[in-house]
Amino acid sequence: MTSKGGEAGSYVTGGKEFTRDTNYIEDRITRDGASGHPVEPGRYRLIAARACPWANRTIIVRRLLGLEGVISMGLCGPTHDKNSWTFDLDPGGKDPVLGIERLQQAYFQRFPDYPRGITVPAIVDERTGEVVTNNYPQITLDFSTEWTEFHREGAPQLYPEHLREEIDTVNKRVFTEVNNGVYRCGFAGSQEAYESAYDRLFTALDWLTERLENQRFLVGDTITEADVRLFTTLARFDPVYHGHFKCNRSKLTELPVLWAYARDLFQTPGFGDTTDFVQIKQHYYFVHSEINPTQIVPKGPELHDWLSPHGREALGGRPFGEGTPPGPVPVNEQVPAGHGAE
Missing domain, CATH: 1.20.1050.10 (Glutathione S-transferase Yfyf (Class Pi); Chain A, domain 2)
Structure with missing residues (x-):
C-alpha cells in the first residue's frame, strides 16, 4: 500500500506488479536474550490490529498458547493515515500502557529516522517504549518456541x-x-x-x-x-x-x-x-x-x-x-x- 502506516510493510511501486517490503526489524525475544531482549513476563507489549491479517496471526497464537497474562496487548483502530496506526479505540486516543497516540512513536523512540512503514504487529519493550521487532513471521514462531516456560497448561504444539x-x-x-x-x-x-x-x-x-x-x-x-x-x-x-x-x-x-x-x-x-x-x-x-x-x-x-x-x-x-x-x-x-x- 502507498501508506507508510500500512500492514506488514505492503506497498505499491511505480511498476506494474505489487511488491511487498519484507525487510523487518529482525531482533528477536529469546530465552538466551542474544539480541538484547530476553524472554521476561510482563516486559513486552504486543501491538496489533484486528483488521490486519498479519497481526491477527499473533493475536490467535498468543491466545492459543495462553500468553495473555505474560505479554500484554494493545489494539490499534482499523484505519490509519499515511503516517501510522493510531490508538483511537482507547480513551483519549492513547495506549493505556505506553502512553502514546501513534505506533510511530515507539518506532521513532528506537530509530529516530526509521525509513520504512510503521507496521503491525509490533512488539514494544514497556520499559523503554521502544519497538523491539515487527518481524511478524518470526514473532509467532518465537511465541511457540521461546516462551514455552510460560505457555498455559494444555497449550498446543503449533510448531512441533x-x-x-x-x-x-x-x-x-x-x-x-x-x-x-x-x-x-x-x-x-x-x-x-x-x-x-x-x-x-x-x-x-x-x-x-x-x-x-x-x-x-x-x-x-x-x-x-x-x-x-x-x-x-x-x-x-x-x-x-x-x-x-x-x-x-x-x-x-x-x-x-x-x-x-x-x-x-x-x-x-x-x-x-x-x-x-x-x-x-x-x-x-x-x-x-x-x-x-x-x-x-x-x-x-x-x-x-x-x-x-x-x-x-x-x-x-x-x-x-x-x-x-x-x-x-x-x-x-x-x-x-x-x-x-x-
Whole structure:
C-alpha cells in the first residue's frame, strides 16, 4: 500500500506488479536474550490490529498458547493515515500502557529516522517504549518456541520440531500464492500482472482443496502454525478479497472443502473469537482509497453461516493434540458484540 502506516510493510511501486517490503526489524525475544531482549513476563507489549491479517496471526497464537497474562496487548483502530496506526479505540486516543497516540512513536523512540512503514504487529519493550521487532513471521514462531516456560497448561504444539520442515514448506507456498497473492491481485498495476496473480492464487487454492479434502488440518492431525497463517486470509476472503481485490473466480462459500475447513477453525477457540469482521471491512475499504476512492464500506456478506456445522470431525484429527482449548477470552480483549458471526 502507498501508506507508510500500512500492514506488514505492503506497498505499491511505480511498476506494474505489487511488491511487498519484507525487510523487518529482525531482533528477536529469546530465552538466551542474544539480541538484547530476553524472554521476561510482563516486559513486552504486543501491538496489533484486528483488521490486519498479519497481526491477527499473533493475536490467535498468543491466545492459543495462553500468553495473555505474560505479554500484554494493545489494539490499534482499523484505519490509519499515511503516517501510522493510531490508538483511537482507547480513551483519549492513547495506549493505556505506553502512553502514546501513534505506533510511530515507539518506532521513532528506537530509530529516530526509521525509513520504512510503521507496521503491525509490533512488539514494544514497556520499559523503554521502544519497538523491539515487527518481524511478524518470526514473532509467532518465537511465541511457540521461546516462551514455552510460560505457555498455559494444555497449550498446543503449533510448531512441533518433527513437523517443522513440512510446515515451513506449506507456509512458503501459502504466503507467496495466497496470503500475499490476494494483495498481488488487488494492487496489480496492469491486466497482465493481475491475471498472473489471479491464476496463481486459485491454483494454490485448488492445491489446498486437494490437500484438505481427506485430512482435517494442513500438517499432521492437529492445528499448527500453518493453519493459523491460512485462516486469517480465508476469514477475509468473502468480506474483502473477493470483491475489493478482484479475487472473484469463486467465493470461499463456493469452495466446499476450504469453506468447511475455515468454519472448523473459526469455531475453534482462539480463531473466531479473535476475528472482527466489522474492523476488517472498515480497514480495507476505507484505507485503500486508491482502489476504493468513495471509501464506502459494504454491508455484506452475511456471516451467520460461519457458525453452521462443518462436518470436518469425520476426518479425525485432534485440534489441540494432547492439550486442551484455551479458556474464555479476557473481558478487555473480547471482540465487540456485533462484530463477529453472531
